[in-house]
Structures are given as C-alpha cells and as structure tokens.
Amino acid sequence: MLNFRLLCSLGAAALLSSFALPPTTPPRYDLVINHVTLIDVVSGQLRPNQVVAVTQGKIVRVGPAGQGSYPAKQQLDGTGRYLMPGLWDMHVHFRGGDTLIAANKKSLALYLAHGITTVRDAGGDMTPSIFQWRREEAAGTLAGPRIFTSGPKIDGPGATWPGSLEVETPAQVSKALDSLQHLKVDYVKIYDSKISGAAYLSTITQAEQRGMKTTGHMPYSVTLGEAIARGLDATEHLYYVFKACSSKEDSLTALVQASLKTTKPLGLFALLPAVYDTYSPATATRIFQQMAAHHTAAVPTLAIGTTLASLATNDHAHDTLRAYIDPKIQRTYTRRLASARQQSPTAQAFTKKLEVKFMTLIPQMQAAGVTILAGSDSGPFNSFTYPGASLQEELLLLVQAGLTPAQALRAATINGAQFMGVAARTGTIAVGKDADLLLLSANPLANIANVKKIDAVVSRGKAYSASALAALLRSIKNR
Numbered sequence: 001m002l003n004f005r006l007l008c009s010l011g012a013a014a015l016l017s018s019f020a021l022p023p024t025t026p027p028r029y030d031l032v033i034n035h036v037t038l039i040d041v042v043s044g045q046l047r048p049n050q051v052v053a054v055t056q057g058k059i060v061r062v063g064p065a066g067q068g069s070y071p072a073k074q075q076l077d078g079t080g081r082y083l084m085p086g087l088w089d090m091h092v093h094f095r096g097g098d099t100l101i102a103a104n105k106k107s108l109a110l111y112l113a114h115g116i117t118t119v120r121d122a123g124g125d126m127t128p129s130i131f132q133w134r135r136e137e138a139a140g141t142l143a144g145p146r147i148f149t150s151g152p153k154i155d156g157p158g159a160t161w162p163g164s165l166e167v168e169t170p171a172q173v174s175k176a177l178d179s180l181q182h183l184k185v186d187y188v189k190i191y192d193s194k195i196s197g198a199a200y201l202s203t204i205t206q207a208e209q210r211g212m213k214t215t216g217h218m219p220y221s222v223t224l225g226e227a228i229a230r231g232l233d234a235t236e237h238l239y240y241v242f243k244a245c246s247s248k249e250d251s252l253t254a255l256v257q258a259s260l261k262t263t264k265p266l267g268l269f270a271l272l273p274a275v276y277d278t279y280s281p282a283t284a285t286r287i288f289q290q291m292a293a294h295h296t297a298a299v300p301t302l303a304i305g306t307t308l309a310s311l312a313t314n315d316h317a318h319d320t321l322r323a324y325i326d327p328k329i330q331r332t333y334t335r336r337l338a339s340a341r342q343q344s345p346t347a348q349a350f351t352k353k354l355e356v357k358f359m360t361l362i363p364q365m366q367a368a369g370v371t372i373l374a375g376s377d378s379g380p381f382n383s384f385t386y387p388g389a390s391l392q393e394e395l396l397l398l399v400q401a402g403l404t405p406a407q408a409l410r411a412a413t414i415n416g417a418q419f420m421g422v423a424a425r426t427g428t429i430a431v432g433k434d435a436d437l438l439l440l441s442a443n444p445l446a447n448i449a450n451v452k453k454i455d456a457v458v459s460r461g462k463a464y465s466a467s468a469l470a471a472l473l474r475s476i477k478n479r
C-alpha cells in the first residue's frame with residue numbers, strides 16, 4: 001500500500017512537474033555558426049551545411065543545420081564558408097630580454113590574425129611574462145593564442161642563448177629539471193650550442209623518469225637513434241633527422257667525438273656536406289620507422305629554412321608585415337643577416353641544396369608513420385620569419401613537399417594537440433572541445449593556400465571578424 005501510494009505520488013509529481021515546465025525555450029548560445037561546411041581534419045572529409053554552437057568557450061553543439069533558428073548573442077553566417085580547428089604553430093619563440101617583453105607581447109595579435117589559436121614556445125628568456133600573458137588571456141583581457149612553453153632551454157656551459165639552464169653533470173641536469181618543474185613548464189627543450197652528448201642523453205633520461213616531454217636539437221656527437229631510445233619526444237628542425245639518414249652516421253659521429261678532444265671541434269655545419277653525400281634511402285627508412293615506433297615527432301620548420309637559405313640575396317625591405325614587427329625585434333634580425341652575408345657562394349649554394357633535400361624527407365616520414373608537427377620558428381632573431389604568416393607558409397611548403405592538404409592541416413591542428421596531451425580537450429571540432437576555430441572563405445583541402453582566406457577566427461569562444469582582426473593588427477602597427 002505504501003509502495004502504491006508512493007508510486008502514485010511520484011507519478012503525480014512527475015505529471016505535475018511536466019505540466020509545470022515552461023514552454024521549451026531553445027538555449028541561448030554565445031555564438032552560432034550556421035550553414036557552414038565543416039572540415040574534419042582527422043578524416044580529411046568535408047561535412048556540408050552544419051551548425052556549430054558555442055557557449056562559455058566550449059563547442060556545445062555540432063550537427064546538420066536544421067530549419068530552426070539557434071538564438072545566440074552572436075551569429076556568423078557560414079554559407080559558402082569552411083570551418084576548421086584553429087591552427088597550431090608548434091615552434092615559436094618569445095625572447096630577447098626584458099627590453100623586448102612588450103615587443104614580443106604584440107606578436108600575439110599577429111598569430112591570432114593569421115588563424116593561429118595555439119602556439120608552442122620552444123624556449124626563451126621571458127618565462128614569467130609568458131605565464132602573465134596566459135593569465136591575461138584566460139581572464140579575457142588579452143587577445144592571443146593559447147601558449148604552451150618549455151620555459152628556458154637546457155644547454156651546456158657558456159650557452160649561446162641567454163637565460164638557458166647550463167648543465168654538465170647528472171646532478172646539474174636534475175637541478176635544472178627541478179627548476180623547470182617548479183616553473184610548471186609544459187615540456188623540456190634542449191639546445192645544442194654547448195651541451196655535451198652525455199649531458200644531453202642524461203637530460204632525456206631524467207626527464208623521462210619524471211614524466212616530462214623532451215624535444216630538441218641534438219649534439220652531433222650523439223646519434224638520433226640513441227636519443228630516440230632514451231625517450232626524446234620530438235626532434236626540432238631536420239638537421240638531426242638528416243644526419244641519421246647517412247649510411248656513415250656511426251663513423252661521422254665518431255669523427256665528431258674525436259674532434260671534441262682537439263682544438264678544432266667539428267660542429268653541425270662542418271659535417272653536413274659529408275652527411276649529404278652519404279644519404280642512404282634504406283638508412284632513412286629505418287630511422288623513420290624507429291621514430292614512428294617510439295612516437296618521436298618531427299618539427300621540420302621548412303619555412304624558416306627557405307627564408308634563411310636565401311637571406312643574403314632576398315630583399316625584405318618592402319615586406320608588408322614589417323609594419324607589424326616592433327622595430328626592436330627588427331633590430332635582432334641583423335645577426336643572422338650578417339652571418340648569411342659572410343657565407344661563401346659555395347656555402348650558400350649548399351644551404352639551398354640542403355633545403356631541397358629536406359623537402360624530400362617529409363613525405364617519406366609521413367608514409368613511415370612519423371608524426372609531423374607544423375612549426376615556424378618565428379620570433380626575435382629569426383630574420384623575416386613573421387609570426388603567423390610563416391606558419392601559413394610552412395603549410396604551403398609541407399604540401400609542396402608532398403603531404404596532402406589534409407595531412408598538412410593535421411600537422412597544424414590535431415597532431416599538436418595530441419603531442420601536448422590535450423587532444424581530448426581541443427584540436428578538432430566536436431562537442432565539449434575548446435571553441436578555437438578558423439572560418440575560411442575557401443576550401444583549404446582543395447588548395448592549402450586558402451588557409452590565408454580568413455573570414456573569422458574564434459579564440460576561447462570569442463569570435464573575431466575579419467574587420468576585428470584588422471583592427472587588432474592596426475593596434476600593433478608601428479607608427
């Protein structure tokens with residue numbers, strides 16, 4: 001009886017509550033993009049006539065566009081337009097000392113205006129500022145891409161880049177990693193200006209034990225295979241991959257090791273011609289398979305390579321983007337320019353030849369299953385490699401090298417998210433994911449250059465129309 005009464009009252013309550021419900025009001029979204037063609041970067045497929053709704057910085061609805069309306073504070077008409085995840089630039093720098101902090105901060109607008117909603121800082125000397133910018137971005141007071149950072153680079157005693165943590169012994173490596181963990185950096189970046197092979201490998205091993213990711217350059221006294229076996233997560237630029245493609249890698253490495261005990265130690269550039277001449281397709285295939293098996297990603301940075309290879313001969317005086325690069329940063333461009341002009345014609349010709357060779361490695365790595373990450377290396381000192389535009393250029397070069405547009409887009413979206421361990425939260429267009437989006441007026445799968453045809457950028461759920469992006473650029477323009 002009791003049960004019956006309980007059931008009755010429950011039923012009555014349910015009945016009452018269903019009558020008590022107000023007439024269904026459709027939810028009010030922050031942003032709706034309707035009738036848009038979605039780009040699924042994972043499958044490389046298009047999904048026409050979709051609706052995407054955003055609330056509180058997250059994607060809350062993705063599906064076929066119905067006839068109904070979707071009340072929202074802001075609507076973007078997606079008709080004839082293409083929506084993809086915001087781009088990731090997986091290799092940038094914020095650096096140059098305290099006097100350049102404000103100049104570096106302005107580059108955040110450049111990234112966003114070019115559709116880049118996330119960057120990975122690959123080491124510098126303004127880590128506290130980067131964390132401050134991240135707080136301002138999260139609070140909504142600063143427009144810019146999300147930033148992952150390595151904090152200061154790890155290198156050897158007398159390191160080239162200011163602010164580097166200089167290590168020689170395993171104890172020093174441990175102390176350096178302590179300080180990086182204290183800073184709460186996102187990964188460890190190793191540079192190779194002065195670090196010994198032993199300290200380099202020790203850094204990878206100790207970081208691995210602490211569950212920290214490592215990426216880097218590599219001393220030529222070490223083989224890439226050794227670094228991969230220790231747990232290196234990504235190899236930056238293609239010099240180190242290229243050395244591992246030499247059929248004589250072991251003897252060339254021994255040559256470098258022997259030279260370190262002499263007054264004339266052999267560096268990377270001294271050895272590159274020999275590496276070039278002993279390139280072996282079979283050795284290349286083996287190292288690419290090893291990289292794929294150990295999940296060691298590659299960050300080719302083709303765009304800066306191309307720019308630097310023709311630095312001595314190309315005139316950048318009239319580059320339109322210079323108007324948005326702070327004069328203080330432009331002054332840092334002279335260092336690489338001077339060294340390029342000092343190169344002999346033979347050396348300049350070799351640099352160009354090398355860049356062509358590097359391009360041929362890209363489709364082979366892709367075919368072997370190596371994760372490719374699109375990175376520009378833009379930032380102070382990296383002459384005429386402009387934030388934002390250089391990542392677009394990187395995508396064009398990856399396709400020119402032989403990737404499909406879909407593979408190139410993956411290298412600049414989901415691959416970055418997977419690499420940083422946040423693919424559940426971002427990197428594709430799906431319900432629950434961060435609303436970091438790029439709306440294009442033409443299909444980038446048909447022509448990768450269409451990534452430049454930006455109609456709007458959505459960052460943390462906030463939409464920036466083309467005119468809002470133009471205003472953002474005007475705000476950082478040099479006077």
Ligand SMILES: [Zn+2]
Nearest residue numbers: 091093122377
């Ligand atoms: Zn770099």
